[in-house]
Amino acid sequence: MDTVAVSVCIPAYRKPDQLIRLLESLLLQRFSNYEVIVSDDSPDNSVRIICEQYQHKLPLQYFHNQPALGSPENWNNAIRKAKGKWIKLMHDDDAFATPDSLGALYALTSGGADFVFSGYNVVEETSIRSSHHIAPSWVEKLNQDPRLLLSNNVIGHPSVTMHLNNGRLWYDKRMKWMVDIDFYVRCMQQGSFNYSTEPLINIGHHEAQITRSVFLDKKVVVPENMLLLHKLGEELLGNVQIYDYYWRLLRNYNIGSETELQQLSPVAVPEKIKKMLKFQRMFPQWLLKIGPVSKVLMVLSRMLNR
Structure with a gap:
């Protein structure tokens, strides 16, 4: 048997209608050297039924997880x-x-990249709500230091990416909110990347809504950001974009004290973050929420926190 070029891996959960749309888009692909793997966390057989209907049309393998594995x-x-x-x-x-x-x-x-990604559309039903792709300035930044992605996920959802199957890269099961950024950084650290600005993938608007809902949960976002900083290296706070990112994290989630932050964090809080928080607590929250004022205070904090 010829070597399979691409494994299209679909983690599924109770969305048969959306799955049909995805499988139909696969049937239209002119590139044909691929297999389809469906890993199903659904408590019912709704996904199984759909997969059985497509197994004679696609090289599809179906696996049901009992108990459910959860993301990621x-x-x-x-x-x-x-x-x-x-x-x-x-x-x-x-x-x-x-x-x-x-x-x-x-x-x-084809150029030797280990990790590739493309632009994407955000789609609701059959309508494109918006299109996105990485800017050239960010390509240069990521070539210099992939960890800068922490300050701004300019790549997007996991569905816009493809990576080499080397058996060494897995999504960190301790994360949900930052899991994609963590994975992308490790991919780019281990090899080169390539990209297309063309919107090759349609991202469901429903998925984007879920992402936004998680963004509101302090008990998810703050711990994962602290864990990721620990994984990537505290020296990253020396970069002004990263420093500003964590400044805004503490401000936006109104972290009231070092004790609260340490209770949220699964790792020891870095001294720079402690000093940043202490500086923020000198000012009322309403003042910190004024953008230009907050930016000036962030710069001053960074100067004092070297």
């Missing part, structure tokens, strides 16, 4: 089952935007 372990499970040289994770809310999408992503690997 369900993603990892699909990747573990994959035999392709490349992993193309696709959430069941998403779909390929054109018949040439998978082929275009695969073409990006």
Whole structure:
């Protein structure tokens, strides 16, 4: 049997209608050297029924998880089952935007990249709400230091990416909110990347809504940001963009004390973060929420926190 080029890995959960849209977009792909792995966390058989209907149309393997693995372990499970040289994770809310999408992503690997990604559309039903792609200035930044992605996820959702199946890269199951950024940084640290600004993937608007709802949860966002800083290295706070990012994190979630922050953090809070918080607490919250004032105070804090 010929080697499979791409494993399209679909972690599924109880969204049969969206899954049909994704599988239909796969049927349209002109690039044909792929397999489909569905790892299903659903408590019912709704996803299984759909997969059985498509198994004679697609090279599809279905796996049901009992008990459910949850995110992102369900993603990892699909990747573990994959035999392709490349992993193309696709959430069941998403779909390929054109018949040439998978082929275009695969073409990006020809120059020796280990990690590739594209632009994307945010789609509601059949309407495109917005389109996004990385700016050239950010490509330069990520080539210099991939960790800067922490301050701004300019790549996007996991469905816009594809990575080499080397058996060494897994999504960190301790994370939900920062799990994609953590994974992208590790991919880029281990090898080169390539990209296309073309919107090759359609991201379901529903998925974007879930992302926004998680953003409001202090008990998810703050701990994961502290963990990721610990993983990437506290010296990263020397970069003004990263320093500003954590300044805004403390401000936006109104962290009231070092004790509260340490209770939220799964790792020891760095001294620079403690000093940053102490400086913030000198000013009322309403003042910190005035953008230009907050920016000036952030710069002053950074000067005093060297």
